[in-house]
Structure formats: structure tokens, C-alpha cells
Amino acid sequence: MTIALLSSEPATRAQWRPKEAWSAFWSEPGQSRCVAGAPGIWESLTAHWTTFSASLLSRGSRVLDLGCGAGAVGSLILAGRDDVQLTGIDFARIPLMLNPNIELLSETAMEKLPFAERSFGAVVSQFGYEYGSRDATALELARVLAPGARLSFLVHHADSAIVASNRVRLSVLIGFLAPGMRAAFCSGDAASFGAQIATLLERHGNDALLTELARSLPSRMSRAPRERIAIWTAIEDALAPERCLAESLNQACVDPADIGDWLAPLQQVFAIDEPGVLREADGTPVAWRITGSRQQEPA
Numbered sequence: 556m557t558i559a560l561l562s563s564e565p566a567t568r569a570q571w572r573p574k575e576a577w578s579a580f581w582s583e584p585g586q587s588r589c590v591a592g593a594p595g596i597w598e599s600l601t602a603h604w605t606t607f608s609a610s611l612l613s614r615g616s617r618v619l620d621l622g623c624g625a626g627a628v629g630s631l632i633l634a635g636r637d638d639v640q641l642t643g644i645d646f647a648r649i650p651l652m653l654n655p656n657i658e659l660l661s662e663t664a665m666e667k668l669p670f671a672e673r674s675f676g677a678v679v680s681q682f683g684y685e686y687g688s689r690d691a692t693a694l695e696l697a698r699v700l701a702p703g704a705r706l707s708f709l710v711h712h713a714d715s716a717i718v719a720s721n722r723v724r725l726s727v728l729i730g731f732l733a734p735g736m737r738a739a740f741c742s743g744d745a746a747s748f749g750a751q752i753a754t755l756l757e758r759h760g761n762d763a764l765l766t767e768l769a770r771s772l773p774s775r776m777s778r779a780p781r782e783r784i785a786i787w788t789a790i791e792d793a794l795a796p797e798r799c800l801a802e803s804l805n806q807a808c809v810d811p812a813d814i815g816d817w818l819a820p821l822q823q824v825f826a827i828d829e830p831g832v833l834r835e836a837d838g839t840p841v842a843w844r845i846t847g848s849r850q851q852e853p854a
Contacts, residue, residue, distance in 0.1 A: 576799040577647035608635035616676035622683015666691035677705040697824035704849040709842040711808035725801040
């Protein structure tokens with residue numbers, strides 16, 4: 556038996572990058588809409604894009620969707636305006652689109668758009684733009700959008716229910732995947748493992764994943780050292796994509812105190828309206844509503 560197998564630290568650990576994690580996320584058919592399980596939030600998002608589609612004046616306009624995922628936003632726009640052309644880009648691999656009338660450029664970075672100058676009359680994004688480099692993306696948008704082109708972004712609000720739920724889950728993942736938890740399980744220290752699990756359950760007893768792990772893992776601590784390490788490594792590998800996405804969202808969301816600085820790159824090339832907040836029926840923030848237009852170029 557090698558030293559690596561008996562170590563309380565894994566010999567190798569899956570290092571998931573956001574592109575890989577999002578590609579895995581979108582590979583599941585059930586993830587066609589990121590907030591499909593939150594009807595109140597989805598109603599607010601739908602109302603926003605229905606209003607936006609009605610406001611597009613030019614027939615045949617090309618609309619660019621940044622971070623399009625499976626094309627939920629494009630589908631909503633096309634439902635109201637079948638005379639526009641939708642092109643979606645996403646840096647992840649997107650195997651399935653909701654609407655065959657959307658042109659998809661998968662594995663395409665918003666910081667380096669493969670389009671000619673002034674190609675689009677509008678740009679939209681729902682929980683996409685904030686994940687990229689704002690400076691580089693703003694410059695690319697200035698290049699590919701025609702003067703006067705419309706801009707409508709929905710951006711993760713730090714006080715939203717989506718972000719709050721994400722932060723709870725991230726806390727669960729960080730706590731469960733802590734080095735001390737791994738060391739206790741892999742060494743067979745049932746007392747230490749049980750105490751750490753109990754502490755996590757006190758804080759996050761409503762988390763279904765944590766409850767299931769707390770139920771199923773203690774009986775496996777009597778396994779041989781090699782098996783315990785293999786079990787824990789498999790759990791780490793399984794949870795790594797979700798943790799990567801949760802950390803990305805936690806970093807990408809925008810706090811009210813930061814919105815002014817956050818908008819600065821866009822304001823260099825766009826006439827940006829005063830930012831608004833899209834809300835649920837009870838007033839809870841859903842997203843920042845960022846609107847504006849590409850500035851006219853000097854004569």
C-alpha cells in the first residue's frame with residue numbers, strides 16, 4: 556500500500572475551471588433554465604424580456620445574447636418578435652438549445668467576439684455578462700454593435716434570493732470538504748467526523764445533500780483505509796463542479812455599494828441609464844436591470 560493512498564490528502568484532486576463546470580451543468584437536460592425551480596423569479600425575468608422584445612423597433616434586427624446557456628432569453632424574445640435574428644454565445648459547451656431558430660456559438664468568449672464591426676442592433680444578457688472580463692467585453696461590444704444599438708442586461712444582485720441560496724450551499728460545500736473533515740473520515744476517526752458533521756448540521760440542517768451524507772457516511776468508516784480514501788475522493792470529484800459554480804456566482808454578483816464602479820467600463824462606450832432593480836412580487840431583488848445604448852460616433 557503506497558503512502559499516497561494512506562495520506563489524509565488526495566494524491567490528485569479534480570481542478571474544475573468555470574468553463575468545465577458550466578459545460579457539465581448545461582449537459583444535463585433539466586438545466587434548460589437556471590431558475591426553472593423558482594417560479595416567482597422566472598415570472599419576473601419573463602416579464603422583463605417580453606417587454607424588451609416589444610420595444611425592438613427595427614424589423615430583422617440582429618440581437619446578441621451573451622452567456623446564452625440553453626437559450627432561455629433568446630426564446631422569450633423570439634416568442635414576441637419572430638422577425639429578429641438571435642445569436643447566442645457562451646464560453647461553455649452547450650449541447651442543447653431551447654429554440655432551433657437561435658444561432659449558437661458554443662465555446663466562444665465574450666471578450667473575443669468572432670463578429671464584424673457594427674454587426675448587431677442590440678445586445679442582451681441574463682446572468683452572463685458579470686462572469687466575464689467587463690473591460691475587455693465592453694470594448695468588444697463597442698466594436699460589434701452599431702451606433703445606437705440597445706443594451707439590456709440582467710445581472711446578479713448581491714441581495715437576491717438566488718445569491719442567498721447560493722451562499723448557503725457554498726457554505727455547506729466548503730464546510731463539508733474542509734481538510735479536517737477529510738482527515739477524520741480517511742483516518743477512520745469516527746468521533747471527530749461525527750462532531751464535525753454535527754456542527755455543520757446545526758448550521759445547515761435543511762440542506763438535503765448534507766443530511767444524506769451525514770446519514771450514509773458513518774457506516775462506511777469501518778471500511779479499509781484504501782476504500783475510505785476512494786470514497787472521499789469520489790465525493791470530492793462529484794461536488795467539485797457545483798463548488799466551482801457556487802464560488803463563481805459569489806464572486807460575480809454585484810453589491811449595491813459597488814454598482815457605480817462596476818458600471819464604469821460600460822459607461823466608457825455606452826449611454827447607460829440609471830441602474831434599476833428587477834424584483835419579485837414581495838419586493839425581494841432578483842437582478843440589476845442595466846439598460847442603455849451604444850453611443851453615436853462623432854461625425
